[in-house]
Amino acid sequence: MAHVLAVITSPDGALKKNQRELLTLGRGLGDVSVALIGDDAAATEAATYGAAVTYTAPAAVSALGGSARAAFVAEAVSRSGADVVLLENGVAAKELAASLGVKLNAGVVTDVVSLSTDGAATKSVLAGSYTTVARARTAVAVYTVKAHAVEPSEAPVEGRTEAIDLPESAYGAAARITSREAKPATGRPDLADARIVVAGGRGVDGDFGPVEELADLLGAAVGASRVATDNGWIGHDSQVGQTGVVVSPQLYISAGISGAIQQKAGMQTAQVIVAINTDEDAPVFEIADFGIVGDLFTVLPQASEEIRRRRG
Amino acid sequence: MKIVVLVKHVPDAQFERHLSGPGHTVDRSESILSELDEYALEAALQISEANGGEKGGNTVIALTMGADGASNSIKKSLQIGASEGYHLSDPALAGSDAAATSLALAAAIQRIAQDGPVDLVIGGMASTDGETSLVPAQLAERLGWAYVGHAKSLDVNGATVAASREVDGFAETLEASLPAVVSVTDQINEPRYPNFKGIIAAKRKKTHPLALGDLGLEAASVGAAGSLTVLEDAQERPARTQGTIITDEGDAGIKLVEFLAAEKLI
Numbered sequence: 282m283a284h285v286l287a288v289i290t291s292p293d294g295a296l297k298k299n300q301r302e303l304l305t306l307g308r309g310l311g312d313v314s315v316a317l318i319g320d321d322a323a324a325t326e327a328a329t330y331g332a333a334v335t336y337t338a339p340a341a342v343s344a345l346g347g348s349a350r351a352a353f354v355a356e357a358v359s360r361s362g363a364d365v366v367l368l369e370n371g372v373a374a375k376e377l378a379a380s381l382g383v384k385l386n387a388g389v390v391t392d393v394v395s396l397s398t399d400g401a402a403t404k405s406v407l408a409g410s411y412t413t414v415a416r417a418r419t420a421v422a423v424y425t426v427k428a429h430a431v432e433p434s435e436a437p438v439e440g441r442t443e444a445i446d447l448p449e450s451a452y453g454a455a456a457r458i459t460s461r462e463a464k465p466a467t468g469r470p471d472l473a474d475a476r477i478v479v480a481g482g483r484g485v486d487g488d489f490g491p492v493e494e495l496a497d498l499l500g501a502a503v504g505a506s507r508v509a510t511d512n513g514w515i516g517h518d519s520q521v522g523q524t525g526v527v528v529s530p531q532l533y534i535s536a537g538i539s540g541a542i543q544q545k546a547g548m549q550t551a552q553v554i555v556a557i558n559t560d561e562d563a564p565v566f567e568i569a570d571f572g573i574v575g576d577l578f579t580v581l582p583q584a585s586e587e588i589r590r591r592r593g
Numbered sequence: 594m595k596i597v598v599l600v601k602h603v604p605d606a607q608f609e610r611h612l613s614g615p616g617h618t619v620d621r622s623e624s625i626l627s628e629l630d631e632y633a634l635e636a637a638l639q640i641s642e643a644n645g646g647e648k649g650g651n652t653v654i655a656l657t658m659g660a661d662g663a664s665n666s667i668k669k670s671l672q673i674g675a676s677e678g679y680h681l682s683d684p685a686l687a688g689s690d691a692a693a694t695s696l697a698l699a700a701a702i703q704r705i706a707q708d709g710p711v712d713l714v715i716g717g718m719a720s721t722d723g724e725t726s727l728v729p730a731q732l733a734e735r736l737g738w739a740y741v742g743h744a745k746s747l748d749v750n751g752a753t754v755a756a757s758r759e760v761d762g763f764a765e766t767l768e769a770s771l772p773a774v775v776s777v778t779d780q781i782n783e784p785r786y787p788n789f790k791g792i793i794a795a796k797r798k799k800t801h802p803l804a805l806g807d808l809g810l811e812a813a814s815v816g817a818a819g820s821l822t823v824l825e826d827a828q829e830r831p832a833r834t835q836g837t838i839i840t841d842e843g844d845a846g847i848k849l850v851e852f853l854a855a856e857k858l859i
């Protein structure tokens with residue numbers, strides 16, 4: 282049976298949904314412990330999800346780049362005897378995973394959507410055009426796992442914490458994080474995890490109102506094309522696509538977006554795609570399950586109105 | 594300053610892209626210089642120019658690893674403005690994963706540094722084929738240099754590089770001592786195109802070929818043999834097909850809700 286180490290970064294001491302998923306996934310593979318960077322309070326919740334031991338990082342690690350974080354995790358791997366390391370799939374987690382792979386001579390597989398007990402990792406490549414099975418051939422395997430790999434469930438254990446101390450020299454030549462500010466919360470679901478995304482592009486012409494109204498009625502995240510974020514109509518973190526967020530929701534509603542290759546790269550694995558565009562030749566219609574040739578400023582508000590009417 | 598830019602020859606995403614052969618490797622016909630590496634090249638040229646350009650003793654070196662066709666990506670980099678190129682090519686490199694790629698690139702950079710120290714390595718935020726973002730960070734780790742990833746602005750002054758980035762819901766600024774490895778996003782600049790002068794000038798610029806033997810690397814440590822991961826299976830997804838397209842006749846919003854209700858999405 283595998284011994285799994287889940288790497289969790291929690292500055293505020295609470296676990297996010299995908300971190301609870303990591304622990305739940307890990308439990309399905311074997312025994313789980315946690316390497317925690319951030320507030321030690323997260324250890325209690327980690328035990329609720331089955332982590333018998335939580336290794337806590339020296340405070341200095343929080344303000345350092347991936348290679349220092351990897352030095353801490355490598356020590357936790359050696360103490361726990363882990364042969365599988367699970368991380369989230371964000372930028373910082375991938376940096377950590379990359380460095381860790383070199384430090385431990387371990388194979389790294391990113392963007393994992395499911396992981397079998399024998400270490401076969403499923404992921405999609407080339408902008409969703411292939412589904413592949415990859416595997417690390419090394420004694421320790423490192424996986425960064427996308428949201429929704431499993432449904433999180435509790436399995437409380439008596440957890441304990443173990444502080445790991447490292448000499449300054451262990452951090453090597455890591456970058457220093459000199460300032461860090463959380464983006465203001467929108468109250469909407471996280472774009473990367475959302476089950477529904479309503480996205481707007483150049484066609485919204487600066488007014489995301491109709492997109493946001495429909496998104497809020499559907500409990501959806503708001504996405505955008507690069508043109509919309511470049512124009513400053515909405516923050517860059519809302520950009521969907523090759524150089525933005527890659528989403529795989531149950532439903533993607535594209536409004537006033539042409540469907541350029543880099544935009545499609547971020548959304549074409551959505552289960553259902555709806556497109557609203559005034560141009561009947563817009564490439565987005567080639568992949569839409571339901572397409573409306575029409576003006577988003579009349580179609581979206583009418584749809585919102587109809588949803589409200591049906592809900593009474 | 595001596596800046597090395599990592600440039601990759603990748604399949605053009607405008608065409609259908611395929612995996613083929615027993616190792617499910619990427620089919621590299623119809624390949625181009627990765628558009629995400631153009632931002633890295635532009636960032637390097639701007640840093641060089643801000644410090645007096647080539648006359649001021651700055652060099653921008655385009656480094657690629659890849660089969661023969663990859664020389665086109667070096668050529669384009671030289672036309673855009675790089676001073677010289679290095680092309681690492683060896684049959685044993687085929688099928689390298691991120692670990693094997695970073696091992697070979699680290700050796701190539703050490704080889705380049707024999708002719709004078711390298712201050713900075715800049716790459717794109719991801720390759721548009723493998724899309725792992727692992728290589729620049731692994732390269733930094735192998736060189737023992739600091740790594741700053743996904744920069745949307747860069748400020749290099751003598752001994753340090755400062756960068757800002759927006760990742761994982763945070764706006765961050767980072768700082769690292771040189772030498773360092775950096776990756777940049779498409780937010781950082783507007784890449785320039787090769788102009789006529791650049792195309793002519795490129796003909797006089799040198800590209801240095803490198804093979805494994807020049808780097809003191811064993812064939813078994815790179816390529817499919819030296820990779821730490823294997824791709825066991827690859828299934829092409831059926832292409833998406835067009836569904837129902839309607840033209841708004843005043844009730845398309847209602848029809849949209851009917852569609853969502855029928856699909857049990859609301």
Ligand SMILES: Cc1cc2nc3c(=O)[nH]c(=O)nc-3n(C[C@H](O)[C@H](O)[C@H](O)COP(=O)(O)OP(=O)(O)OC[C@H]3O[C@@H](n4cnc5c(N)ncnc54)[C@H](O)[C@@H]3O)c2cc1C
Nearest residue numbers: 482483484506507522523524525537538539558559560577
């Ligand atoms: C390296 C690189 C990376 C990139 N990464 C990304 C990325 O991650 N994400 C991304 O989105 N793009 C990305 N792009 C940009 C991409 O190529 C396109 O330029 C962009 O997606 C176009 O955005 P758009 O569809 O909003 O604008 P346009 O292409 O201008 O399309 C706007 C559409 O809106 C329609 N429209 C206008 N008014 C209305 C209305 N009232 N109602 C309905 N429809 C209307 C028009 O018919 C048109 O089809 C990248 C480009 C490069 C070079």
